[in-house]
Amino acid sequence: MLLAVIAACEIGxxxxxxxxxVARYLLRRPKAGLVLLAAVPLVDxxxxxxxxxxxxxxxxxxxxxxxxxxxxxxxxxxxxQSLKWADKWAAHYLGxxxxxxxxxxxxxxxxxxxxxxxxxxxxxxxxxVGIMVGLGLLSGRGYDAVLGPAWTWTIVLxxxxxxxxxxxxxxxxxxxxxxxxxxxx
Numbered sequence: 001m002l003l004a005v006i007a008a009c010e011i012g013x014x015x016x017x018x019x020x021x022v023a024r025y026l027l028r029r030p031k032a033g034l035v036l037l038a039a040v041p042l043v044d045x046x047x048x049x050x051x052x053x054x055x056x057x058x059x060x061x062x063x064x065x066x067x068x069x070x071x072x073x074x075x076x077x078x079x080x081q082s083l084k085w086a087d088k089w090a091a092h093y094l095g096x097x098x099x100x101x102x103x104x105x106x107x108x109x110x111x112x113x114x115x116x117x118x119x120x121x122x123x124x125x126x127x128x129v130g131i132m133v134g135l136g137l138l139s140g141r142g143y144d145a146v147l148g149p150a151w152t153w154t155i156v157l158x159x160x161x162x163x164x165x166x167x168x169x170x171x172x173x174x175x176x177x178x179x180x181x182x183x184x185x
Contacts, residue, residue: 024095060139061136065135
């Protein structure tokens with residue numbers, strides 16, 4: 001049953017997001033669009049309540065609870081940024097706004113952007129693992145079964161940290177170095 005709720009919540013997320021953007025830009029109903037977009041986080045509340053109820057009713061803590069925790073963590077960590085991104089592109093395609101500026105491919109701004117993405121990932125991880133532990137404790141059976149995916153997520157987080165912070169050490173492109181070297185001579 002919980003897996004069906006998780007699937008319905010994921011579908012609900014995208015339906016609310018699309019409906020909010022369509023109402024806002026195609027139907028020219030910004031208040032209705034805002035209400036629909038504001039309802040997007042409620043999907044996570046439904047998923048969390050369903051997970052808690054499943055555990056409370058005696059459900060065996062396991063992967064489905066971990067999956068719900070991961071979805072909620074990712075929504076907390078990346079949800080606002082994802083909504084802003086979708087809103088900018090919908091404003092462009094549906095509302096006639098200028099095309100959003102593409103993020104830089106290199107340089108200090110790219111490094112800041114990558115680090116900010118990792119911090120959001122860290123927030124998602126903290127929320128997700130915190131929910132996993134909470135559900136495990138609520139079950140009274142321990143949280144080992146619920147924390148299984150957290151170990152893989154820890155490795156992914158570490159790899160993301162290495163990649164994200166590697167942009168801080170990115171040097172100038174070879175052509176840029178050559179041009180600067182020629183100017184200094």
